[in-house]
Amino acid sequence: MATALQSAVRRTFLPRQCYTLVTRSISTSIPSWHTSNPPSTSAFSTEHSIDTTGSDASPSNSPVPPLRLSKEQRELLEEMIRVDQAGELGANWIYRGQYAVLGSDKKVGPLLQHMWDQEKHHLKVFDGIISQYRVRPTALRPIWEMAGFALGAGTALMGKEAAMACTEAVETVIGGHYNDQLRELLKIDHPDIAELRKIVQQFRDEELEHLETAIEHDAQKAPQHELLSNAIKQGCKAAIWISSKV
Template identity: 75%
Template sequence: MASTLRITLQPTSSLLVRSTCQTVTRALSSTAAPRQASAASTPSSGSSSSHIDGDSNTTASNVPPLRLSKEQRAMLEQMIRVDQAGELGANWIYRGQYAVLGSDKKVGPLLQNMWDQEKHHLKVFDGIISQYRVRPTLLRPFWEMAGFALGAGTALLGKEAAMACTEAVETVIGGHYNDQLKELLKIDHPDIAELRKIVQQFRDDELEHLETALEHDAQKAPQHEHISNFIKEGCKLAIWVSGKV
C-alpha cells in the first residue's frame, strides 16, 4: 500500500473523547516537555533515521535571494506553516500513544522510534519557519491538546487502534507531502531545491510509519473503517485550518 502511495498517494469519535478525558489531563502533566522554541539552525545529521544533514542548508553568502511571485511566496508560507503544525501534531499524537502503551515491550519501542523521527521533523521545521520568516500557526496549543487526545484515545482502545491511527494520519500526511513536492518542482532556486530534499525525506519517513502500522495489525482494529475515516477527515481539516490560521 505504501509503495503505491509513493507514486500516486491517495459513533467512534464520541468513544475516543470519553476514553481520553481523564488520561489527557493526567498524562499531560507528567509527559509534557517544554515546548520547543523555534530555532534558526536545523538539527545535526545524527538525529533519527532521516538523512537530512543539519549543515547541508545553503547559506545566504552563496545563494542569490529568493525572487518569488506573490503567489509563490503565499504558497511557500502556507506550506511551511502547515508542515510545522503537522509535525507538531504528530509529536503529540505519539506522545499520547506512548503515555498509554510505552511500557508494552512490543509496541513501546516502535512508538518511540516513530516519535523520535517526528521530533527530528519538528526541529527541522522550527528552523525553516525562522529561516523563511514565516508566521507559525496560531493554534499551537490546540494542536498539542488535540494531538495528545487523539494519540492517547486510540491507544486506550488497544494496540491495533493506535496503529490504525498511525495508518490514517500517515496516509494523509504522505499524500500531502507528495502534493507539495509537485508544487516545489515549479520553483527553480537552490534554497527550494534543498527544501524539496527535506520534504521528500520526511514523506518517505511518514510512509515508513504507515508500513509499520500495517505490519502491526492496524487494519485489525475494531471499527477500523470508522476510526480511519474519522481521523483522515480530521487531518484534512487540520491541514486546511493551519494554512489559514
C-alpha cells in the first residue's frame, strides 16, 4: 500500500476546481494485463507484447520492440510495480478494517463498500502485472495486511469522521505517489510503458476520488484531525520506502 506527496496536483485544502484543473479523467475501461506468452527472463528486458483485450488471441504480426532500458530504469520500474502492488494491498486491508466496524452504517457503509471494491480491483490488476513481469513482490505482505486492517478498524472505532480522515490522508499520499510515477513513466517511450501509464493514471484518478469523498463526508471534522492526518501520512510514506526495498 505510496515517496513524496504530489507537489503540483492536489492538497486536501484545495477546492474542487483546482483538483479538476490538474487531474485528467481517462477512460473507465481498464486494460487487461493478460498475456498468453509471459516473458521468460527478467522484467523489462525482453521482447514481448501485451494483450490489452484480455483474449487468448495471438499477438500482432508486428512485434513490439524490446524495452531498451538502462539498469537504473529497469530497477525503477520494478520498484514502482512492487510498491504499487504493496500499496493497493494495504489500502485493501484498510477498507476491510473500516468496513468491519462501520459496514452496517446505512450512510457510511455503502461508501466504504464502493471504495473497497475499487481497491480490490486495483490489487487484482497489480497482482497480474507483478506476475507477468516477474517482479519480486514485497516480502512484508503479512505485515502490511495486519497494519492496514489495524489502521482501518482503529480509526473506524474512533468514529465516522476519523475513518474518513484516515482515507483522506492515505489517498493524499497514494495520489501524490502515482503522480510522481507518471512523471517518470512519461520519460520512457514504449507500448508496454504506455499501457502501464494508463493504469497508473486511472488508478490515480480513482484514489483522488476517494480523497474527495472523504472530505465531503467530514474527514476534517475528526478529533485532532491535523495530528491524526500527519501521523497516517508519515506512516504511508515510510511504508512506501520500505516496500521499495524489501
